[in-house]
Amino acid sequence: MLQANGYIGVPQNRVDGRAKVTGAAQYAAEFDAPNLAYGIVVSSAIAKGRITSIDASAALAVPGVIQVFTHENRSRTAWFDRSYRDETAPPGSPFRPLYDDAVVYSGQPVALVVAEEYEIAACAASLVQIEYETDTHLTDIDLAKNEAYAPPRKRSGVKEPPSPRGDAEEAFVQAPVKIHHEYRVAIEHHNPMEPHASTVIYQEGGKLVIHDKTQGAQNSQSYVASVFGLSSDDVQVVAPFVGGAFGSGLRPQYQLFLAVMAALELKRSIRVVLTRDQMFTFGYRPLTIQTISLGAGPDGKLQSIMHDAIQTTSPWEDYQEVVVNWSNLLYHCDNVKLTYKLAQVDTYTPIDMRAPGAAIGVTAIETAMDELAYATGIDPIELRLRNYTETDEANKKGFTSKELRACYQIGAERFGWSKRNPEPRSMRDGRELVGWGMATGVWEAIMQKTAARAVLTQDGKLEVSSATADIGTGTYTILTQIAADTLGVNMEDVTARIGDSSLPKSPVQGGSWTAASAGSAVQTACQTVREKLFKYARQMDDSPLANASIEQVTFANGKILLTNDPSSSVTFAQAMQAGGVDRIEAEEKASPSLQTSMSYSGYSHSAVFAEVRVDEGLGIVRVTRIVNAVAAGTILNPKTARSQILGGVVFGIGMALEEESMLDHNLGRFMNHSLAEYHVPVNADIYDIDVIFVSEHEDKLNPMGVKGVGEIGVVGTAAAIGNAIYHATGKRIRDYPITIDKLLK
Amino acid sequence: MNRFSYVRAESIDEAVREVVTDPTARFIAGGTNLIDLMKYNVERPERLIDITRLPLNEIEETDGGGLRVGALVTNDAxxxxxRIQARYPLLSSAIMAGASPQLRNAATTxxxxxxxxxxxxxxxxxTPCNKREPGTGCPASFGRNRIHAILGTSNHCIxxxxxxxxxxxAALEAVVHVAGPDGTRAISMADFHRLPGDTPEIDTNLRHGEMILAVELPPADFGTNYTYLKLRDRLSYAFALVSVAAxxxxxxxxxxxARLALGGVAHKPWRDSEAENMLRGQAASAERFADVADYILRDAKAFxxxxxxxxxxxxxxxxxxxQAAAGTPQSQTDKRIQ
Structure with missing residues (x-):
């Protein structure tokens, strides 16, 4: 049914590409308003304690300064915690900016300076004098882990570790081959190119139009409405473009709170933009200590899996993500014990970061599996095939589809894996040792209830809309493709509108679920338009379609035609005229199938292959080749999907070799809070990345068979690189990122 | 950032006079570092004297057969x-190892x-910092100091x-020509930057109000056997963990x-003439080089x-x-170490 013009499944350019490269696409801090004021956030210098005094007199004396907001003069906001909880909040009491004199983490916003000009606000902010009484803070997980606890309240949407099966401890003791190690992945910050910003436009009557950097316009809208006691009709959040987010825009951030508070107090429009160092003063990918014990027979078959994780959270919320479940999801084993605990540290609450949990959990298990391959002398792919599972054993369900075997096979062929000599240090090219490693990737295929509207007008133009977001993933483009194919119009005649809280209801963009969710909603809405249009076409006087059923017609080029006799057709305009309408509108919801979720588990899979070249003498690693074979159901747009995998792989290279937010535990503060010192890969770090989409028939998750590709690209990449480094050098480094100092040890 | 006034200097004398009489004034040229530091409230000058229109952007031959590189010559230029590529390829290579094309286009000599x-x-x-606010302490000494110095540190600054x-x-023994209220003077590279000692707030021996006019490259014959090797946490656009100009x-x-200078290890480019002398009259050999390395690092102190x-x-x-001995200098475009 989706073949009409055949846009789906065919590489398409981004429909918003021109707007982005010409600067026409507007981001949160680029919207203007008459009489706009500017706010600069003052951040705390201490990690824990109390503000004993704030002297804003010097700041207020700067000409052009309008107000300095602190906990002493902030406006009253909602009382109950639930008013501050957004749709992705973990259990707990959300952080409230400027709530009282307590400082609970370093970099906490403690004042907002508002002025007529940005530079004046920045100048005045540096003059605010704050005195503190310091309390003892704790930011070191190695000290906090002794108090680690299993989170008593589960975070919605995050699967807890399954109950143990068999007797993993005894099986481990009995197993002839044992792997038992600790694995760590450093704290990462998302560092999107666009910093967090909110431009709040204060309209007459107090209505707010807010341009927020967010992955969910409606999430920000409902937060603002509930925190400030506003009617949701008086708050509109408009965020058509997002300059990268990676999860950092899932929760409404403090700049939104502060900008809204100031706008309401001052009754004027205001913009608050965080500085790059302030981008290190909210959520992050938590530091996680993982311990994995694998017991196996000499044949490599797993007899015991134990995977324990301790992860940081803040004192006020129990952040949670799925870290350990992947070990058993990927491999067959009868004796499994998985645990997940939290340790409180005095930082902000972590926030989901691209493939939260999986990116680090799979890194650990896939490194451990490589160690098992060497311990048993079995090829790493063969080892994984011997432990392959066709079912989600913890939940006793089948998979909706799983072409992981094909990922291994096709990826290995493309990479040339069969030519690999498994012996570490067996390949050399000049000064450099060459290593080949591989790992598995996995991510859940999620669909969320989402609504969309489709409006067809007599001129043949189709507009589809939903409140979802495009954080750079290509949402505009795939929605356009789906709409065009469903109604048989050209992509040029379709406009997709998203990122506006006034549009049909959508969850945040996250979890790789948007293509499946918003895509299905748009498809459903367009199908309803199609049915209405067909009804009008049949009613037309002397309609050539009078006796046809909708199954017997094709929608193409703005016409409905008999599939068996394409010369018999009715144009959309004729049909609408016959129906006496100049527009056809439909709003529909798409929801995940309960039946499917009760019987099946849905995941995307990948096999990642890495080639590294290591200058052992100097500890320099180059990742010269990556092949990533991904099975993720239907690929709507191979071009934008490939970009998602490329970006995910680059993320993985960062995790493997570079990214680390360094906490100074004496100060309780992240210290390398700039893009000069927090290293993400640069062009010189990236060589060949080969993305393969493995054909996978998926017919259970949603009608189009979409699983989503936003996150799968990062999962497994760091482990594949770490495993390649082991193959190159014989050094096993279990503490990512693998930097020069660790390689030289 | 603080409030500041801005003046464009029309002559060297005027520029020097503007700054020398005002302890809160600074020269500004490319601004690639100063503006950054102002945004972070590390530098808070009240007056900026823009020197970009001054006639200091020429590269000229000197009578002695060297080159004089004007202070406003961009890093890219x-x-x-x-001439620099042919006679001082070490300098060209070192510049290309740093920053990004955009920064090199704006940053000056x-x-x-x-x-x-x-x-x-x-x-x-x-945070406290003796260099930024003397007397407040050096949290780096017992904090996150992965990128910090191993040579010439003090209790006050690393x-x-x-x-x-x-x-x-430093390796080329360049000379820095400066103008001050009392005329011009020349400072050797060895004496230009300082070790932190108990005044880490002072980076160089340039006095307030003195303006750099040019860097003079003495005649040299290091066009064949040289290298600039820079080791860092990613393959480009990162400061050196360790770099070596040889x-x-x-x-x-x-x-x-032999000339040898190290970057990324001290409060100034690190040279050791005794170590260099150890190479004089010797055949190039890895063993000898290792001895020299050990000698240079004899007092290295880690945190x-x-x-x-x-x-x-x-x-x-x-x-x-x-690399230098073999005449195979490190390429700054191919990130593979030769």
Whole structure:
């Protein structure tokens, strides 16, 4: 049914590409308003304690300064915690900016300076004098882990570790081959190119139009409405473009709170933009200590899996993500014990970061599996095939589809894996040792209830809309493709509108679920338009379609035609005229199938292959080749999907070799809070990345068979690189990122 | 950022006069470091004297057969100047190892000499720092010091000097010409930057109000056996963990003269003339280079996170000297180490 013009499944350019490269696409801090004021956030210098005094007199004396907001003069906001909880909040009491004199983490916003000009606000902010009484803070997980606890309240949407099966401890003791190690992945910050910003436009009557950097316009809208006691009709959040987010825009951030508070107090429009160092003063990918014990027979078959994780959270919320479940999801084993605990540290609450949990959990298990391959002398792919599972054993369900075997096979062929000599240090090219490693990737295929509207007008133009977001993933483009194919119009005649809280209801963009969710909603809405249009076409006087059923017609080029006799057709305009309408509108919801979720588990899979070249003498690693074979159901747009995998792989290279937010535990503060010192890969770090989409028939998750590709690209990449480094050098480094100092040890 | 006034100087004398009479004034040229530091409230000048229109952007031959590089010559222009590429390829290579094309287009020769450290604590006005606020302490000494110095540190400061260009200039024994209220003077590269001692707030021996006019490159014959080897946490656009500028004059099979300067390890480009003398009259050999490396690093002192730098510096010195001796300098475009 989706073949009409055949846009789906065919590489398409981004429909918003021109707007982005010409600067026409507007981001949160680029919207203007008459009489706009500017706010600069003052951040705390201490990690824990109390503000004993704030002297804003010097700041207020700067000409052009309008107000300095602190906990002493902030406006009253909602009382109950639930008013501050957004749709992705973990259990707990959300952080409230400027709530009282307590400082609970370093970099906490403690004042907002508002002025007529940005530079004046920045100048005045540096003059605010704050005195503190310091309390003892704790930011070191190695000290906090002794108090680690299993989170008593589960975070919605995050699967807890399954109950143990068999007797993993005894099986481990009995197993002839044992792997038992600790694995760590450093704290990462998302560092999107666009910093967090909110431009709040204060309209007459107090209505707010807010341009927020967010992955969910409606999430920000409902937060603002509930925190400030506003009617949701008086708050509109408009965020058509997002300059990268990676999860950092899932929760409404403090700049939104502060900008809204100031706008309401001052009754004027205001913009608050965080500085790059302030981008290190909210959520992050938590530091996680993982311990994995694998017991196996000499044949490599797993007899015991134990995977324990301790992860940081803040004192006020129990952040949670799925870290350990992947070990058993990927491999067959009868004796499994998985645990997940939290340790409180005095930082902000972590926030989901691209493939939260999986990116680090799979890194650990896939490194451990490589160690098992060497311990048993079995090829790493063969080892994984011997432990392959066709079912989600913890939940006793089948998979909706799983072409992981094909990922291994096709990826290995493309990479040339069969030519690999498994012996570490067996390949050399000049000064450099060459290593080949591989790992598995996995991510859940999620669909969320989402609504969309489709409006067809007599001129043949189709507009589809939903409140979802495009954080750079290509949402505009795939929605356009789906709409065009469903109604048989050209992509040029379709406009997709998203990122506006006034549009049909959508969850945040996250979890790789948007293509499946918003895509299905748009498809459903367009199908309803199609049915209405067909009804009008049949009613037309002397309609050539009078006796046809909708199954017997094709929608193409703005016409409905008999599939068996394409010369018999009715144009959309004729049909609408016959129906006496100049527009056809439909709003529909798409929801995940309960039946499917009760019987099946849905995941995307990948096999990642890495080639590294290591200058052992100097500890320099180059990742010269990556092949990533991904099975993720239907690929709507191979071009934008490939970009998602490329970006995910680059993320993985960062995790493997570079990214680390360094906490100074004496100060309780992240210290390398700039893009000069927090290293993400640069062009010189990236060589060949080969993305393969493995054909996978998926017919259970949603009608189009979409699983989503936003996150799968990062999962497994760091482990594949770490495993390649082991193959190159014989050094096993279990503490990512693998930097020069660790390689030289 | 603080409020400041801005003046464009029309002459060198005027520029010097404007700054020398005002302790809160600073010269500004490319601004690639100063503006950054102002945004972070590390530098808070009340007056900026723009010197970009002054006639200091020429590269000229000197009577002695060297080159005089004007203070306002951009890093990009210097690196791509055919005379510098032919006669001082070490300098060209070092400049190209640093920053990004955009920064090199704006940054100037004089400004590069005055780059301030990238110490995390210096850059964060929410923390103590003796260099930023004398007497407040040095949290880097017992904090996150992976990128910090291993040579010439003091109890007051363990920051490193961040420039690549200066490491090459130190090896080439360049001379910095400056103008001050009492006329001009010349400062050798060896004397230009300081060790932190108990005044880490002072980076250089330039006096307030003195303006860099030019950097003079003495005649040299290091166009064949040289290298600039820079080791960092990613393959481009990162400050050096360790860098080595090596230049050799080889006579037959023996080293007639050796120059060696290290970046990323100290508060200034690090040279050791005794170590260089150890190479004079010797045949190039890895063993000899290792001895030299050990000698240079004899007093190296590590902190919690940067012990690896001592080992890395040793390896980098040997590799760089080997590259220089073989006449196979490190390419700054191919990231593969030769």
């Amino acid at each position: 210097a690196a791509h100047d055919p 004089g400004g590069n000499l005055l780059q301030r450290t990238r110490c995390y604590y210096f850059y964060d006005s929410g 920051a490193t000097h961040p420039s690549d260009m200066c490491v090459a200039l 230049a050799l004059r080889i006579d037959g099979r023996t080293i007639a003269e 919690d996170d940067n012990a690896f730098k001592i080992d890395l510096a040793r390896r980098a010195i040997v590799t760089a000297l080997s």
